Amino acid sequence: MIIAIDGPAASGKGTLGKRLSEHFGFAHLDTGLLYRAVARVMLDREIALAERDAAHEVALNLDVTHLDDPRLRGAQIGEAASVVSGYQPVRDALLAFQRQFAEQPPGAVLDGRDIGTVVCPHADVKLFITAAPEERARRRHLELLKRGEQTEYATILEDIRRRDERDMNRATAPLKPAADAIILDTTHLDAEAAFQAALDLVKAKVA
Numbered sequence: 088m089i090i091a092i093d094g095p096a097a098s099g100k101g102t103l104g105k106r107l108s109e110h111f112g113f114a115h116l117d118t119g120l121l122y123r124a125v126a127r128v129m130l131d132r133e134i135a136l137a138e139r140d141a142a143h144e145v146a147l148n149l150d151v152t153h154l155d156d157p158r159l160r161g162a163q164i165g166e167a168a169s170v171v172s173g174y175q176p177v178r179d180a181l182l183a184f185q186r187q188f189a190e191q192p193p194g195a196v197l198d199g200r201d202i203g204t205v206v207c208p209h210a211d212v213k214l215f216i217t218a219a220p221e222e223r224a225r226r227r228h229l230e231l232l233k234r235g236e237q238t239e240y241a242t243i244l245e246d247i248r249r250r251d252e253r254d255m256n257r258a259t260a261p262l263k264p265a266a267d268a269i270i271l272d273t274t275h276l277d278a279e280a281a282f283q284a285a286l287d288l289v290k291a292k293v294a
Contacts, residue, residue, distance in 0.1 A: 090212045111196075175259045224244035
């Protein structure tokens with residue numbers, strides 16, 4: 088069984104993906120971490136993000152054993168990942184790994200931007216998680232503050248709006264709900280209510 092979860096930055100899809108995987112005993116992959124890992128390597132090697140061929144080479148040789156690196160959750164790498172994820176060769180290089188991950192028994196939950204549309208178009212359940220930009224910025228702001236990163240709410244809101252614009256309008260795998268995705272707006276839901284709503288949707292879909 089494959090559960091595909093898509094949505095914009097800070098919509099809560101990652102948290103939902105992790106909780107759903109734990110509930111069903113499935114494997115979980117936050118696919119955004121793959122692009123963040125590519126961005127981290129490029130930043131560490133001082134390679135310009137505009138270097139598409141270099142980004143492709145990094146993606147082809149990416150070590151996926153360190154996706155739990157706390158650095159990957161930082162705002163700088165998140166912004167850089169939004170750039171390199173727009174390169175088709177980078178997406179192609181990471182596609183096979185994602186699809187192989189999705190096929191493992193008894194099931195898998197993948198969250199990202201194009202899971203239901205590109206990575207797993209035949210997923211058993213497709214959820215598109217969204218929330219108002221202001222609420223997503225508030226959540227990300229609190230998340231960063233808890234990690235000790237001092238940043239301004241206004242800056243995060245601007246970054247989220249810029250990433251939304253870039254992700255939704257890029258030529259390569261733009262952010263959009265799959266035609267058969269179920270849309271869940273979490274703007275007015277806390278983490279527990281959002282999880283329960285997502286769980287109910289999954290159960291209803293596979294019943």
